[in-house]
Amino acid sequence: MTPSCAMTSALLLDPDATAARLPYPALVAETAALLQDTSVQVPERRVQPLPGGGSLFVMPALDSRVAITKLITFTPANAGTGRPAIQGDVVVFDVATGERRLILDGPTVTARRTAAVSALAAQTLAPNRSGPLLIVGAGVQGRAHLEAFAQTLGVARVVIASRSDASAQALAQHARALGLKARVTQDADAALADCPLAVTCTPASGVVLRAAPRADGFLCAVGAFTPRMVELGPELCRHVAAQGTIVVDTGDALHEAGDLLQAGLDVAALPTLGGWLRQPSPARAGPVLFKSCGWAGWDLAAARTALRGL
Structure with missing residues (x-):
């Protein structure tokens, strides 16, 4: 050599x-x-x-x-x-x-930094970090988020939803191997009522979550990064905008946050994670939605x- x-x-x-x-x-x-x-x-x-x-x-x-x-x-x-x-x-x-x-x-x-940003957002914004954590999407990002939330927030229970039952079962088995309690659900909307923490990490080819989150819920959506992509129903997004708080990862979300854009929300007016960390806003009751689109930072x-x- x-x-x-x-x-x-x-x-x-x-x-x-x-x-x-x-x-x-x-x-x-x-x-x-x-x-x-x-x-x-x-x-x-x-x-x-x-x-x-x-x-x-x-x-x-x-x-x-x-x-x-x-x-x-x-x-x-x-x-x-x-x-x-x-x-x-x-x-x-x-x-x-x-x-x-x-x-x-x-x-x-990509997998690890995306999950780390979600975990940082949860540490900063989540009203209730106790879990269980609902993971919608059992691919690479689902696994990364499971590991990140377990290691940095101490999440001990997870509920997994996926269009592929085999993938969901495999991720649940991985969670159990890490010492977590895990179960698979066929109804992500119903599971949301029992999970104060939730992440959607799908290919964003269609809506996978429509139900409104709990009043103490934290929802992180990472799959959509173009105006045409979507994971969250528009009514869900508008509900959080009216009843809680929406934070985006960066100002680039103005052009990329398909979930929020398709809900007709003014993305430019939303706070960013960096802005929130530098100058925390007063606590506001209600659910929190963190929209992650990705950033070279x-x-x-x-x-x-x-x-x-x-």
């Missing part, structure tokens, strides 16, 4: 190695720290449509020490084929030297976490 090959091998982390460098408690803490860091810059991401219905995402971000670019493809047609819908890498550079420090597995970063937080100890 030549020295250049050895260097490349050392830099390139596979999914397991990437996950090992992104423990959820540390990733949640780093995400909160990033939202307080005034040196962070996140240019607008480029989404390039691909033939066949896929998309190429180019997502740069930087702070005073680290610069990253996330390059991933999103291919909905891969559903059911055994090929992942999200593929790609996060390339991490040292700002001062220009040196490439790491290449992280893109899908692993979350990938930068993951890169900063992964660099620790190197």
Whole structure:
């Protein structure tokens, strides 16, 4: 092996190695720290449509020490084929030297940073963190959210809903292997009445949750990231807007939060998670909806976490 090959091998982390460098408690803490860091810059991401219905995402971000670019493809047609819908890498550079420090597995970063942001939002906004946690969608994001909420909020009970019973049962078994109590439901709307915490993490090809959350409920919707995608019924969104609080991950939600846009809500007027952390608003009674659309800043937080100890 030549020295250049050895260097490349050392830099390139596979999914397991990437996950090992992104423990959820540390990733949640780093995400909160990033939202307080005034040196962070996140240019607008480029989404390039691909033939066949896929998309190429180019997502740069930087702070005073680290610069990253996330390059991933999103291919909905891969559903059911055994090929992942999200593929790609996060390339991490040292700002001062220009040196490439790491290449992280893109899908692993996406799954873990998304779940970490949801967990941070729940820590910050949830009126009742006791659980059970309802997870709608039993794929990669469902598993990531299960692990993140268990490790950072102490959730001990989960209820899982999925259009695939096999996937739901597999995730429930994984939860039990982690020492959690888990059950599968065929009716997510009915289960919502018993779950003060809920996350929807589906492909967002249609509404999966219509019932209004509990008065002390926290609902996190992560699946939809274009105006056409949707997981939550419009009446649900309008109910929370009238009776509780809606917070979005970033200002980019103005153009991407399909659930809220299709409900006819003024997304530009909604508070962001970063704004809430920097200047907490007075507590308001009623349910909380956190809408997550994705942001390269979350990938930068993951890169900063992964660099620790190197």
